[in-house]
Amino acid sequence: MRELAELLQTGQVSSTELVIACLEQIKQTDGVINAFLTVDEQGALEQAAQSDARRARGEALSPWDGIPVAIKDNISTRGLRTTCASRILRNYHPVYDATVVERLKQAGLPILGKTNLDEFAMGSSTEYSAFGVTKNPHDPARVAGGSSGGSAAAVAAGQVPWALGTDTGGSIRQPSSFCGVVGLKPTYGRVSRYGVVALAPSLDQVGPLAKTVEEAAALFSLIAGEDPRDATSAGAPAFQVPRWNAAVVQGLRVGVPEEFFSSGLNAEVEAAVRRSLRTLEEQGAVLKPISLATNDYAIDTYLTLVTAEASSCLARFDGVRYGERVAAPDANTMFAKTRGAGFGAEVKRRIMLGTYVLSASHYEAYYEQAQRVRTLIKLEIARAFEQVDVIITPTTPSTAFRIGEKRNPLEMYLSDLYTATANLSGICALSLPCGYDSQGLPIGLQIMGDHYQEELVFQVGRVVEASVERGPKVEV
Amino acid sequence: MIGREEVIRMATLARLELSEEEIELYTRDLNSFLVSGKKLQQVDVSGITGTSHAVSVIHALRRDEVGESLPREAVLAEGPEVLDGYFKVPRIVEGQE
Amino acid sequence: MKYDVVIGLEIHVALLTESKFLCSCSTAFGAPPNTQCCPVCLGLPGSLPVVNEKAVEYAVKAGLALNCQVHTFSRFDRKNYFYPDLPKAYQITQDTYPLCTDGFLEYYIDDELRCTAITRLHLEEEAGKLIHSGSSIVDSEYSLVDYNRAGIPLIEIVTAPDITSPRQARLFLEQLRLVMRYIGVSDVKMEEGSLRCDANISLKPQGSPVLGTKVEIKNLNSFRALERALEYEVKRQSAVLERGGKIKQESRTWDERAGRTLSMRSKGDAPDYRYFPEPDLPPLQLDPAWVNCLKDTLPELPLARLRRLEESYGLSRYEATFLVNYPDFGDLFLELAKAGEDNTALVNLLMGDYARLAREQGHLAPGRIAELLRIVAEGLITHNQSKAVLEELFRSPLSPREIVRDKGWEVLRDAEQLRAMVQEALAANPDIVSRYRAGEERLWGYLVGQVMRAAAGKADPKVVNELLKEELARG
Numbered sequence A: 001m002r003e004l005a006e007l008l009q010t011g012q013v014s015s016t017e018l019v020i021a022c023l024e025q026i027k028q029t030d031g032v033i034n035a036f037l038t039v040d041e042q043g044a045l046e047q048a049a050q051s052d053a054r055r056a057r058g059e060a061l062s063p064w065d066g067i068p069v070a071i072k073d074n075i076s077t078r079g080l081r082t083t084c085a086s087r088i089l090r091n092y093h094p095v096y097d098a099t100v101v102e103r104l105k106q107a108g109l110p111i112l113g114k115t116n117l118d119e120f121a122m123g124s125s126t127e128y129s130a131f132g133v134t135k136n137p138h139d140p141a142r143v144a145g146g147s148s149g150g151s152a153a154a155v156a157a158g159q160v161p162w163a164l165g166t167d168t169g170g171s172i173r174q175p176s177s178f179c180g181v182v183g184l185k186p187t188y189g190r191v192s193r194y195g196v197v198a199l200a201p202s203l204d205q206v207g208p209l210a211k212t213v214e215e216a217a218a219l220f221s222l223i224a225g226e227d228p229r230d231a232t233s234a235g236a237p238a239f240q241v242p243r244w245n246a247a248v249v250q251g252l253r254v255g256v257p258e259e260f261f262s263s264g265l266n267a268e269v270e271a272a273v274r275r276s277l278r279t280l281e282e283q284g285a286v287l288k289p290i291s292l293a294t295n296d297y298a299i300d301t302y303l304t305l306v307t308a309e310a311s312s313c314l315a316r317f318d319g320v321r322y323g324e325r326v327a328a329p330d331a332n333t334m335f336a337k338t339r340g341a342g343f344g345a346e347v348k349r350r351i352m353l354g355t356y357v358l359s360a361s362h363y364e365a366y367y368e369q370a371q372r373v374r375t376l377i378k379l380e381i382a383r384a385f386e387q388v389d390v391i392i393t394p395t396t397p398s399t400a401f402r403i404g405e406k407r408n409p410l411e412m413y414l415s416d417l418y419t420a421t422a423n424l425s426g427i428c429a430l431s432l433p434c435g436y437d438s439q440g441l442p443i444g445l446q447i448m449g450d451h452y453q454e455e456l457v458f459q460v461g462r463v464v465e466a467s468v469e470r471g472p473k474v475e476v
Numbered sequence B: 001m002i003g004r005e006e007v008i009r010m011a012t013l014a015r016l017e018l019s020e021e022e023i024e025l026y027t028r029d030l031n032s033f034l035v036s037g038k039k040l041q042q043v044d045v046s047g048i049t050g051t052s053h054a055v056s057v058i059h060a061l062r063r064d065e066v067g068e069s070l071p072r073e074a075v076l077a078e079g080p081e082v083l084d085g086y087f088k089v090p091r092i093v094e095g096q097e
Numbered sequence C: 001m002k003y004d005v006v007i008g009l010e011i012h013v014a015l016l017t018e019s020k021f022l023c024s025c026s027t028a029f030g031a032p033p034n035t036q037c038c039p040v041c042l043g044l045p046g047s048l049p050v051v052n053e054k055a056v057e058y059a060v061k062a063g064l065a066l067n068c069q070v071h072t073f074s075r076f077d078r079k080n081y082f083y084p085d086l087p088k089a090y091q092i093t094q095d096t097y098p099l100c101t102d103g104f105l106e107y108y109i110d111d112e113l114r115c116t117a118i119t120r121l122h123l124e125e126e127a128g129k130l131i132h133s134g135s136s137i138v139d140s141e142y143s144l145v146d147y148n149r150a151g152i153p154l155i156e157i158v159t160a161p162d163i164t165s166p167r168q169a170r171l172f173l174e175q176l177r178l179v180m181r182y183i184g185v186s187d188v189k190m191e192e193g194s195l196r197c198d199a200n201i202s203l204k205p206q207g208s209p210v211l212g213t214k215v216e217i218k219n220l221n222s223f224r225a226l227e228r229a230l231e232y233e234v235k236r237q238s239a240v241l242e243r244g245g246k247i248k249q250e251s252r253t254w255d256e257r258a259g260r261t262l263s264m265r266s267k268g269d270a271p272d273y274r275y276f277p278e279p280d281l282p283p284l285q286l287d288p289a290w291v292n293c294l295k296d297t298l299p300e301l302p303l304a305r306l307r308r309l310e311e312s313y314g315l316s317r318y319e320a321t322f323l324v325n326y327p328d329f330g331d332l333f334l335e336l337a338k339a340g341e342d343n344t345a346l347v348n349l350l351m352g353d354y355a356r357l358a359r360e361q362g363h364l365a366p367g368r369i370a371e372l373l374r375i376v377a378e379g380l381i382t383h384n385q386s387k388a389v390l391e392e393l394f395r396s397p398l399s400p401r402e403i404v405r406d407k408g409w410e411v412l413r414d415a416e417q418l419r420a421m422v423q424e425a426l427a428a429n430p431d432i433v434s435r436y437r438a439g440e441e442r443l444w445g446y447l448v449g450q451v452m453r454a455a456a457g458k459a460d461p462k463v464v465n466e467l468l469k470e471e472l473a474r475g
């Protein structure tokens, strides 16, 4: 993005030209990829024209003024359809902007459109979208990952330079890994969730997806920091793109949790991650084997908490104030018919599970138990960060799987095996490409950092990135 | 084992109209989920308090100041059915909670 | 059989903040429908709540005034249920860790001091308002929803089931309202819904330690409704028990017009609210020093004031109760009493014609009331005349002395002038005079009256009495 920013700055390219190039690329590729649910051609061009006018007056709002961005479709955009990839919201136009969208607009970024996701961000493949699967640009027979599959695929396919996603159990990192892009799940609370349609509020975070670590850091700098409209962001520090310094890895204590390299991990993925670890070691990092034994419970804990919170958060879609309604003679029947017809199978499954674990007779055995195990996970992570500065793992156990390959929901949930821990403990985690497997599919490496350690995670990520050979990529 | 009855009770609580096939499907899914729950129940959590918030935040209150509300057209704009400035809902029948 | 009545109350008090509990929309009453709404109080997807600090302050004050333990750690929970007036399909409330617990409120039933335990007091949000197309929810084709009210801060106060009569329930609630008004956290208007009360009532054989099945009564829109509905339930339930029947655990609604309670829904299938900690709001952590500070800012509470008025000012229970129940009168009394006015004359004035006039037209400046009392005490006007001066004070900007001077209402004390009037009166009533002299002493009053009438009420009664005595003695 530094190049794009420089080109804009020096007038070699205009925002309008950038937006047109993106729209052209979308036209050419999105018939196959299906990354976008809504492309706001007119709006983006208008915003680009305004940006160009600002540049001409020397009044750029930020170094990135004029660089278009795509927004995951569970983030509210004023007047721009926001569907959450659900039938129930297929014609919903928010009356307000999410804080992150407001901030991007304040930095002058034209909003290109809204990207596909698993319905209400429930899924790991974007197959659960009510509006079609998003295909992996590296192999259209494979999934882009999810739930931020549309954002990851759009960036990977060169349809947009960068995008926002959301991550509740891995929904930014896993598709980033599958699509070969960089994605950050920030520290819980560091980015405002105001306007982001909730899946599980105690886990959800908004984060950037981009081609490079530096670009991801730049986009993150535009959205990070306290928001008075989100109480869980109170006290969260802002973020500035740091001066890059490869020397940070000298003496850096890198935790390598054995549990993340055990059975079930694809051999090629393991080899690529270990190669990157060796490179770091060669540059002066100290690899420390650590144990994160509680990761064994991460998925079960995650599943219990996510379904519980989601069942409550999605209750508001009752056909009274917004969204689709199925007519019925009385209110309760109207609620049930509206929700029965409006939600897809996975959403209903999770609502059912969540209702079950919260119901009076099961609350203690399931929900409360999961909250307590969550504490154990948090404590173990806290102890780990007393010994190490970052923790490095594969982002996912395998590379992108085939569309339709995972039929069993529990199998699908295992996609988040390495990523859910960061959400449960609230820490930050970055995924970046660290190579390709024999089929040419990208492999993702995850760098976890303690609360508010995004800068360190980016610094280390940039060193890893520099050491990884680049595969073929599509440029705008 | 979660039975059909329980599944129907959950669907009623959650206001989800389910087809026969769906009831069967979710009865199966809920039961396979129980395995996951049972696994967690093996974990010794004695003396551990649950985490309800990932990061502890203290003072997060707002001042008592009136801000702008939305114009009524915006409030009602997305309403599936509105009448005279109100949202309209069909007959409310009590006793189904 | 005789039965013990067991009553517990659940009270909702709307807090008098400027903005709503979790968003910045106005709380003003009576705006056109759906004009005080925003993404938060409409429950739009993605919106988030942020707690109003004033609501917390008011709830803590209420807790302190009800002698509660105020917890420096409390937490918000979601109460999940579907209803068209509930925008998010859950209510943000406090379940497991309420803000306050273990309080009590003392109040008088006649001369007997009673104490009712407060189990808990917590913060929560109000729902929207439903307007039914028919005359009631049951016979309505459709309903209309107004979310202006949605999100106004409430405190829910739950008493222990230790109230033993409908009248006691009413007196408790009246005292509670008074306390809330004293501390200024709510305008507690039952007719506007800023004070609402549900009652749980059960009967058990006299002396039995086993509680009976309880029935919940809703829709109690006035103090009278509370008392009447409970009285009705006592009768209904005892009749059922007398017949050997069983009380159904249920919710009943009070039908004001029919004067009876009606079954709403069976509680056999108790609602499952699936409470869990509200992830969008961090727990509430209060600084103990701040709580103590609030304690110091609490005004004198009704019961303390009642005792002070009785003990330090020598007022009767009746007088003191009046001043406590109308705090504006109480404040006025205390201000004037402090300035040295005579307590008895003062309270008599305030409770008399002044009360009627002030309620219609608002209070007079304390200085003018003090002057009125002083000119009566000085004898510038008679007690009788003070009434006329008082009425004039509500009409005119003049001071009492100016009014008296303007109207020529000064007391007539001139002995010569009055003697002439006395003589005239005696001359005009020879009959009465002779009957009086014959021993009919009660006719004295009539003669005084005749003189007073001649003097247009302005005569100093003491002088008139003396002169009358003299003239009659003279024969």
Ligand SMILES: [Mg+2]
Binding pocket: C093, C124, C156
């Ligand atoms: Mg309540």
Ligand SMILES: [Zn+2]
Binding pocket: C020, C023, C024, C025, C036, C037, C038, C039, C040, C041, C042, C151
């Ligand atoms: Zn509002």
